[in-house]
Amino acid sequence: MIILWTDGLIFALIFSILVLGFTLRGKEHLQRPLKTIANNSVGMVSLVVLVFFVLIGLLDSVHFKQQGAGNEIISALDYWATPLREHGEKTYSAPFASHLFSKEMMTQADGSMQWGYPRLQFGGQHLSNDNDKLADIFQKTVVGVFQGVVCFMALMLVYWMFSKNKQDEESLSFTFQPVPCTLFVLITLSCILIHLSGYYHVLGTDKVGEDVFYQAVKSIRTGLIIGTLTTLIMLPMAIVFGILAGFFRGWVDDIIQYFYTTLNSIPSVLLIAASILMVQVYMANHEADFTSVVVRSDTRLLFLCLILGITSWTGLCRLLRAETLKLREMEYVQAAYALGVKQHTILLRHILPNVMHIVLISVVLDFSSLVLAEAVLSYINIGVDPTTFSWGNMINGARLEMAREPIVWWSLTAAFVFMFALVLAANLFADTVQDAFDPRRGT
Amino acid sequence: MTSYLIRRFLYAFPLLMGVNILTFVLFFVVNSPDDMARMQLGQKRVTEAAVSNWKHQHGYDKPLLWNSEAVAEKKVTETIFYTKSVGLFLFRFGTSDSGRNIGDDIQQRALPSLAVALPTLLLGLVVNISFALMMVLFRSSYLEQAGVVLCVVLMSISSLFYIIGGQFVFAKILKLVPISGYDDGFAAIKFLILPVLIGVFSGIGSGGRWYRTLFLEEVEKDYVRTARAKGLTETQTLFRHVLQNAMIPILTGVVVVLPLLFMGSLIMESFFSIPGLGSYTIDAINSQDFAIVRAMVFLGSVLYIVGLLLTDISYTLVDPRVRLS
Numbered sequence: 001m002i003i004l005w006t007d008g009l010i011f012a013l014i015f016s017i018l019v020l021g022f023t024l025r026g027k028e029h030l031q032r033p034l035k036t037i038a039n040n041s042v043g044m045v046s047l048v049v050l051v052f053f054v055l056i057g058l059l060d061s062v063h064f065k066q067q068g069a070g071n072e073i074i075s076a077l078d079y080w081a082t083p084l085r086e087h088g089e090k091t092y093s094a095p096f097a098s099h100l101f102s103k104e105m106m107t108q109a110d111g112s113m114q115w116g117y118p119r120l121q122f123g124g125q126h127l128s129n130d131n132d133k134l135a136d137i138f139q140k141t142v143v144g145v146f147q148g149v150v151c152f153m154a155l156m157l158v159y160w161m162f163s164k165n166k167q168d169e170e171s172l173s174f175t176f177q178p179v180p181c182t183l184f185v186l187i188t189l190s191c192i193l194i195h196l197s198g199y200y201h202v203l204g205t206d207k208v209g210e211d212v213f214y215q216a217v218k219s220i221r222t223g224l225i226i227g228t229l230t231t232l233i234m235l236p237m238a239i240v241f242g243i244l245a246g247f248f249r250g251w252v253d254d255i256i257q258y259f260y261t262t263l264n265s266i267p268s269v270l271l272i273a274a275s276i277l278m279v280q281v282y283m284a285n286h287e288a289d290f291t292s293v294v295v296r297s298d299t300r301l302l303f304l305c306l307i308l309g310i311t312s313w314t315g316l317c318r319l320l321r322a323e324t325l326k327l328r329e330m331e332y333v334q335a336a337y338a339l340g341v342k343q344h345t346i347l348l349r350h351i352l353p354n355v356m357h358i359v360l361i362s363v364v365l366d367f368s369s370l371v372l373a374e375a376v377l378s379y380i381n382i383g384v385d386p387t388t389f390s391w392g393n394m395i396n397g398a399r400l401e402m403a404r405e406p407i408v409w410w411s412l413t414a415a416f417v418f419m420f421a422l423v424l425a426a427n428l429f430a431d432t433v434q435d436a437f438d439p440r441r442g443t
Numbered sequence: 444m445t446s447y448l449i450r451r452f453l454y455a456f457p458l459l460m461g462v463n464i465l466t467f468v469l470f471f472v473v474n475s476p477d478d479m480a481r482m483q484l485g486q487k488r489v490t491e492a493a494v495s496n497w498k499h500q501h502g503y504d505k506p507l508l509w510n511s512e513a514v515a516e517k518k519v520t521e522t523i524f525y526t527k528s529v530g531l532f533l534f535r536f537g538t539s540d541s542g543r544n545i546g547d548d549i550q551q552r553a554l555p556s557l558a559v560a561l562p563t564l565l566l567g568l569v570v571n572i573s574f575a576l577m578m579v580l581f582r583s584s585y586l587e588q589a590g591v592v593l594c595v596v597l598m599s600i601s602s603l604f605y606i607i608g609g610q611f612v613f614a615k616i617l618k619l620v621p622i623s624g625y626d627d628g629f630a631a632i633k634f635l636i637l638p639v640l641i642g643v644f645s646g647i648g649s650g651g652r653w654y655r656t657l658f659l660e661e662v663e664k665d666y667v668r669t670a671r672a673k674g675l676t677e678t679q680t681l682f683r684h685v686l687q688n689a690m691i692p693i694l695t696g697v698v699v700v701l702p703l704l705f706m707g708s709l710i711m712e713s714f715f716s717i718p719g720l721g722s723y724t725i726d727a728i729n730s731q732d733f734a735i736v737r738a739m740v741f742l743g744s745v746l747y748i749v750g751l752l753l754t755d756i757s758y759t760l761v762d763p764r765v766r767l768s
Contacts, residue, residue, distance in 0.1 A: 258457065258458070258461065259461075261458055261751075262458055262461035262462055262465065263465075264747075265458055265462060265743075265744040265747040265748050265751075266462055266465070266466075266740055266743060266744050266747075267703065267706060267740075267743035267744075267747065269709060270724065270736070270739055270740045270743050271740065273724070273728045273736060274466065274469050274470065274736055274737070274740055275469060277728065277731060277733070277736065278469055278470070278473045278474055280482070280731070281474045281478050281479060281482045282473065282474055282478070284478075284481075284482050285474070285478045285481060285482070368598075368599065372601050372602070375601045375603055376601070376602065376603060376710055379603055379710060380709060380710065380713070380725055380728060381728065381729055382728055391601075392603075395601075395603050395604075395607075399607070402607060402610070402611050402615070403615070407611075412604075412607065416600075416601075416604055419601060420599055420600060423598075423599040423600075423601075424595070424596065424599040427595050427598055427599050428595060431595070
């Protein structure tokens with residue numbers, strides 16, 4: 001078991017969210033917004049999709065050293081998807097193809113040479129006749145659907161057992177609500193894909209013959225880490241500086257304002273570029289510290305989150321400063337003063353909890369834009385390490401494929417579909433959270 | 444008012460100084476010039492002579508902050524910090540690794556950047572505002588809901604896909620415009636149409652949503668109710684009153700980004716191979732040309748600070764209520 005930096009931070013984050021949830025449970029003022037979210041079907045459906053992505057990301061965050069050949073560091077997801085990882089082809093092949101995408105010289109059985117599409121090494125290997133392919137795919141899909149239904153039934157049964165002492169009818173009709181339906185679709189879809197990917201390259205292979213589906217799934221972790229760790233890094237700075245500036249005003253405010261205006265005035269892409277260049281120089285000069293490819297790309301990912309966090313805290317800081325300026329003139333804060341409450345108690349007990357809704361809203365709003373930013377940064381080569389799986393790197397690698405004749409569309413499509421699903425779910429959920437927690441919105 | 448503006452203007456200097464110190468720390472302290480030289484010359488088998496030669500060529504062969512060997516005021520001036528920052532403040536950016544004058548390059552490349560960015564901004568403004576006004580006009584109807592959903596969907600697509608998709612459909616399949624390239628003078632128009640349209644389209648999602656909330660806030664104010672009570676139709680109130688009053692935040696938001704338009708859009712220019720400042724920056728990043736990146740960081744900050752100044756001025760011009768103290 002090896003814990004990379006990002007793994008440790010992600011698990012720390014999950015743990016602290018759980019602890020926070022536990023301490024805040026049953027707090028009356030949080031019940032109303034939480035109920036609003038629970039009653040919003042769009043929000044809940046997107047939450048389910050997000051949780052699904054997070055689970056895959058977590059599975060991909062448990063790293064250990066593989067016994068035997070190579071002593072590679074792999075994740076639990078890698079272990080599970082070993083066939084996908086190792087079944088590389090020579091070069092491009094279309095989704096569900098059984099032959100390579102480009103023609104090649106092949107040696108026939110009788111020794112003569114022929115110009116044609118060679119058979120894939122792994123994709124569709126079990127087929128004896130190419131004409132059976134459609135029927136075979138259909139049959140395997142049916143098996144996948146069956147597996148999905150069984151899994152879903154088992155899940156529902158567990159739910160049903162736990163909620164049995166409540167009204168029976170309610171829990172039965174619950175099955176047809178939007179949330180379980182989404183769950184059903186997700187489970188079935190993943191069952192089908194898992195089953196099919198054992199026999200085919202479901203989304204084809206890329207230039208070096210790597211399975212695109214595997215790449216896209218591995219990219220989920222990168223996207224999630226950029227979206228969450230960056231906010232984790234930015235939050236303490238934004239909260240502390242924002243509240244202090246607003247609360248103490250005067251020279252504290254001046255210094256903090258000067259600080260973030262300076263940072264803000266550098267175009268963020270350029271600041272990120274400059275910092276990443278420096279990280280590259282540092283890593284090139286300390287090659288001995290980064291022996292493993294995984295450790296190396298992980299360090300760079302962490303640095304990227306750090307840099308993104310440093311460039312993005314100013315917006316939230318400004319919001320918090322404005323809100324604190326408003327809050328400190330409120331009557332209850334004045335009353336606390338009059339009663340002789342100490343300053344730091346006022347900050348912690350009266351100001352901090354009352355700006356938390358702004359923090360929460362900006363965290364969920366930032367998530368999707370960070371995932372999108374990762375793709376753009378990787379495209380300019382200042383994002384994650386080129387060896388890291390990420391949607392940006394997939395797009396970057398596929399940028400010239402649309403110009404090929406005939407076009408290679410599957411890499412881009414896979415990156416598009418996965419990214420779109422995650423970002424759309426994040427955006428919809430952010431909307432719901434904003435509606436629920438922003439006192440100015442909703443009823 | 445004049446004294447206020449002078450004060451704002453003077454405030455720009457500490458900011459620029461801060462930016463300068465920050466870039467100095469990033470480029471020279473985090474990694475010493477020796478490290479950079481080794482990175483540039485290749486990691487292995489670099490002789491000391493080659494490193495010191497590279498440093499001399501780029502003017503990095505001085506102490507960082509304090510030259511104890513020099514005499515009198517040269518203790519300060521004969522350092523990397525002094526020579527490099529004075530150059531930036533005087534807009535003398537020095538030469539790039541390929542030996543070209545960075546200042547000249549920037550002058551040449553600013554125009555193509557502007558040719559893409561300015562039409563994108565203006566057209567985008569018109570499209571976004573009209574889209575948002577339509578949504579507000581049909582508010583709390585299915586039409587608005589559809590508009591909001593459309594905005595969220597458009598927002599969730601990476602800008603890279605807009606460019607790739609746009610190039611594929613309009614340039615490759617329909618062959619309406621060339622895929623990429625640039626030309627001098629008016630011949631450039633056919634190269635600019637697609638980037639501008641894609642730029643506008645990719646901004647509709649977030650822009651439309653942003654202006655919609657802006658208008659919705661305005662619509663609920665008292666003067667709008669008065670206007671309705673006066674007997675004006677909904678369209679009249681929207682266009683005559685709401686739009687006019689919402690113009691203040693819109694205009695000031697636009698003024699901030701105006702100077703930054705010179706910097707161009709990085710990905711747009713690199714996809715369409717437009718020889719602007721954006722692609723200049725990308726090339727510099729990819730070839731690890733530190734001098735250019737440093738110059739661009741400084742230039743970007745100057746332009747942003749100019750934008751802030753312009754915003755302050757435009758506030759006082761547009762909104763007479765703003766009292767300056």
